[in-house]
Structure formats: structure tokens, C-alpha cells
Amino acid sequence: MRSTRTFAFLLILCAAAVGTLQAQEIRLGGGYSGSKVDADGSDNWKGRAGYQYGIELLLGNRFFIKPGIYMQIRNLDYTTVGVGQDGTPNGIETESRYTSKALRIPLMGGIRLFEPVDGKDFNLYVTGGPTALIGLRTESDNNSLSFTTRSTQWYLGFGAGAEYRFLFIDAGYDVGMTNMFNGDGINTNPRINNSYITAGLRFVLNK
Numbered sequence: 001m002r003s004t005r006t007f008a009f010l011l012i013l014c015a016a017a018v019g020t021l022q023a024q025e026i027r028l029g030g031g032y033s034g035s036k037v038d039a040d041g042s043d044n045w046k047g048r049a050g051y052q053y054g055i056e057l058l059l060g061n062r063f064f065i066k067p068g069i070y071m072q073i074r075n076l077d078y079t080t081v082g083v084g085q086d087g088t089p090n091g092i093e094t095e096s097r098y099t100s101k102a103l104r105i106p107l108m109g110g111i112r113l114f115e116p117v118d119g120k121d122f123n124l125y126v127t128g129g130p131t132a133l134i135g136l137r138t139e140s141d142n143n144s145l146s147f148t149t150r151s152t153q154w155y156l157g158f159g160a161g162a163e164y165r166f167l168f169i170d171a172g173y174d175v176g177m178t179n180m181f182n183g184d185g186i187n188t189n190p191r192i193n194n195s196y197i198t199a200g201l202r203f204v205l206n207k
Contacts, residue, residue, distance in 0.1 A: 025058035027068075027168060029200025035074050036193045038176060045190050048075040048097075052104060052196060062112045066127060072104040074192070100138045100149060104194075106131040106157070106174075121165045131155040131174050131194075148182040155194060169199040 030053030037045040054070030076098045110127035114120070133153040159172025176191035 024060065024064070024205060026203045026205065027056040027058065027200055028203075029053070029056070029168065029170070029198045031198040031200075032196060033072055033074065034195040035076060036195065037076075037190045038193045044079050046077045046079070047192070048077060050075045052198065054104070056106075061116055064110050064112070064125075066106070066108045066110055068104075068106050068108075070104040070106075072102050072133065072194075074100045074102065074194075076192075097141050098138065099140075101136045103134040103136065104131060105134065108157075108159070123163050124160070125163070126158070126160045127170075127172065128158040129156075131157055149180060150178060150182055152178075153180065153192075154178050157194070159196075163202060166202050166204075167199070168202050169197070171195075171197045 031051065033050040033052040035047030035050065037047060050073045052070045052072040054068055056066055056068035059065045059067075078096045078098055106129065108127040108129040110125050113124045113126070116123060131154070133155065135149055135151050135153075138149050154177045155174035156177055157172055157174035159170055161168060161170040172195070174194040174196075176193050178191070179189045180192050181189045
């Protein structure tokens with residue numbers, strides 16, 4: 001499993017290097033990453049704020065492709081309710097924290113709403129496309145919880161953004177297409193939807 005992730009990571013780096021030769025822009029950014037649990041039988045899970053940072057390439061002009069690679073830190077809470085000697089819930093809740101570190105790899109297509117022209121510094125755009133989340137490491141503060149996080153999770157998302165001179169800001173939402181755990185995990189196996197707001201710097205290479 002580790003060798004598969006290493007191979008995928010190296011493949012991504014090679015693709016990024018080749019893409020850089022044709023890119024119109026390189027974008028460096030970071031910001032908020034949120035998680036929303038979206039599956040039946042997963043009420044014990046609750047998303048908390050996380051963050052992400054990374055690099056994107058932009059290939060094209062008004063119509064463009066925008067691949068990227070981000071380090072994403074996802075935070076979740078898992079709540080359990082204690083059971084008394086008679087087997088009924090006693091109302092005592094225990095909260096455990098779960099954190100995952102993963103490579104978030106979007107491949108978005110998009111369109112600028114205004115035709116890019118020389119001397120025009122501001123534009124808006126919309127994007128959509130698939131995203132892969134390749135797991136690197138998970139942590140939990142409760143050793144009694146037993147689960148195996150999927151090495152790769154898939155998403156389908158949409159977003160919008162604005163650019164002004166050397167700055168940009170993106171916001172979007174990714175809908176989970178696969179469950180988070182392999183098997184039943186800890187009796188729940190949620191799908192997690194991602195939301196994000198990212199801001200950063202644009203480095204224009206070609207026009």
C-alpha cells in the first residue's frame with residue numbers, strides 16, 4: 001500500500017513538472033478546509049475546521065484546466081455514548097478526535113467570466129471537476145477505536161474564484177463519492193464532503 005502511494009506521488013510530481021512547461025500561471029495558496037459528514041448511520045461523526053496549502057498550475061486562457069496538489073489536514077470528532085450495566089445508554093458521552101493528513105489532488109476545468117485582455121487586472125471564474133485524496137497519515141486520541149482509513153478517496157466538486165493582479169481567492173465544495181473507511185470501520189462508514197477557501201499568489205508565466 002505504501003509503495004502504491006509513493007508511486008502515485010512520484011507520478012504526480014512528474015506530471016506537475018511537465019505541466020509547468022506549458023502553464024500560463026503557477027499559483028501558491030492556502031487556507032481553510034472544512035468537513036461535513038454526509039451519510040446515513042454516521043451521526044457519531046462531526047467535522048471540525050482544518051486547513052490546506054499547496055500549488056496549482058493554470059493551463060489555458062478564458063477556458064482553462066487547473067490541476068493542483070495540496071497538503072490537507074482534516075479534523076473530525078467521534079462521539080460515543082456510554083452504556084450502563086443493564087445495556088441501556090447512560091447519557092455519558094465521550095468525544096474522540098481524529099486527524100488525517102493527505103494529498104488533495106484536484107483536476108478542475110474552468111471558464112473566466114470575462115475575456116482576458118491586456119490591461120484588465122480583475123476577473124471572475126467558475127470551476128468543476130474530480131479530486132483525489134491520497135492518505136498519508138491518520139491520528140486518533142483514543143486507542144480503543146479501530147478503523148482503517150481508505151488510502152484513496154474520490155470527490156466531485158465545483159467552485160468559483162476571483163483574481164486581481166498577483167492575487168487570487170478560491171472557494172468550493174467537493175462531494176464525497178467514496179466512503180472514508182475500508183470495511184465497516186467503527187460501525188459507521190461515512191462519506192465526508194469537503195469545503196474550502198483558499199487565497200494566495202499568482203505567478204503569470206505566459207499570455
